[in-house]
Amino acid sequence: MKIANIILLLSVIFSLNIFSQDSNIAERLGYKKDSKLLIIHADDLGVAHSENSASLYALENSPVNSASIMVPCPWFPEIASYARKNKDMDFGLHLTLNSEWENYKWGPVSARESVKSLVNHKGYFFSSVDSLIASAKVDQIEIELRSQIKKALSEGINVTHLDTHMGSAASTPEIAAVYIRLGNEFKVPVLLDKRVFSEPMKLVKDLINENTVVVDEIHMAYPNSIEEGMASYYEKLLQNLSPGLNCLLIHTAYDDEEMRAITINHPEYGAAWRQEDFDFFTSEKCAEILKEQGIILVSWKELRDKITRAD
């Protein structure tokens, strides 16, 4: 669901490699060319206290080494306060243009008049990316995304990267161009994979250069990928990780009252699901597999400083 839209949009199209970026990110970071590099990344910080506290526990006590924050959400001040005091932690922004849960809502950071096309008749963001695309004006998306970045910076967050909630900021080539341009403007990497080199994405060609970080593979548990259980899915994934830069998107929260109420009627990415993510990544088993497989954890901060901000 999270990045379902970008996958939906791009997975059907032929990868052209119009810009050939040699997969030498490992070497540029100082590792062997065929290293298995991995970012274990917690999405959705700021959405709930449950998400904040489970994710901070995981960041402090487990191999989970990066996370991104939803600026428009009610619990943003809690995570912003932590991030401001812990500038060495790896926090990016989970750029947000949707408010998908049934009984718990948020809307834009920008003045509503300037982003009218991004909100429904109740003043909240649309629930689905499809509704967003149907209504949104691209210049208004740019206003809102820039507002989110500026608000995070003004809170003192050391923003290491940008990614996007439900794939919304990369859901069409025109919107993806805004997303990538903002990364360039603020000199932070944005989560992209090789589909950015495909034909429909040619309009972003000029925005991609040697300072662009392009992930080799983005991984995430989908409802149909976890039939054998979440832990089993992750074990196999880590045991079969390909060399290159991998980014694994997870959602760590507790299966508590708050999270159950937020994710009501939505077992996918629901409270129990998020607890399973938390349980696996804070387990001994996970740490063992990473060691056994020689997986090297890299952070977005490292990528930002050594690739995006390289001279």
Place this chain on the structure above:
Amino acid sequence: MKIANIILLLSVIFSLNIFSQDSNIAERLGYKKDSKLLIIHADDLGVAHSENSASLYALENSPVNSASIMVPCPWFPEIASYARKNKDMDFGLHLTLNSEWENYKWGPVSARESVKSLVNHKGYFFSSVDSLIASAKVDQIEIELRSQIKKALSEGINVTHLDTHMGSAASTPEIAAVYIRLGNEFKVPVLLDKRVFSEPMKLVKDLINENTVVVDEIHMAYPNSIEEGMASYYEKLLQNLSPGLNCLLIHTAYDDEEMRAITINHPEYGAAWRQEDFDFFTSEKCAEILKEQGIILVSWKELRDKITRAD
């Protein structure tokens, strides 16, 4: 704290009784003149899932018989959904112009440009009523309060009354005039007590008439009133209730992770405090005292339909 400001403002001033309303509300409702009438009213619905679920439990299973909803809060959609399906329940609006907690925030329902004087540099409502008063333009308060009422009505809530979070909508005579005028406009009672007849409130004189409900006494537990324990405070209060129309403001929520995180660094009206309110009002002891004292529970809906909307 909740109505601290109106009390602060008005308790120091001399009660003039410029408009003498005979205390015949009991008779107009069909009770004996010296009846002890009581509304047991839960504030702050919409602020949190914990507050919503504890308050709904209390409304369904205890003498708590009325509540009010904060429209700008993140959990408003949850309580709105319940209220829409339960139109016989007594829900008013807890008109909100402040966002007082440290790590969890909300802002106006109205377009931000139209209510600029009501928000701080982060786009949220001010934490304190003092900051609100220092910045707010009264016409912008009117815009925001009307937006909150209209949003609640458009959600299908059968609004039985208006009251105000932290006393903000009654914090100066000019703002109180807006508050009372909105009650008249939408034909719903607003929470007022006899201080409305005092000299500084003379500018609202023309807004008060025989359809106005004026409560004889508003009761609420304050930090200095609960030294002997919350249950003991409420027991004494109920055992010594005066005849007339009494309104007791309480805050029912669970002492859980969500509520503790919201009320962090603020034991007054914190999670444990709210749990104690919940525990007392859902206890057998509470029901027994009400019976023993012959206290008659009345709802705002009854007052709205028989007083405010009387021909």
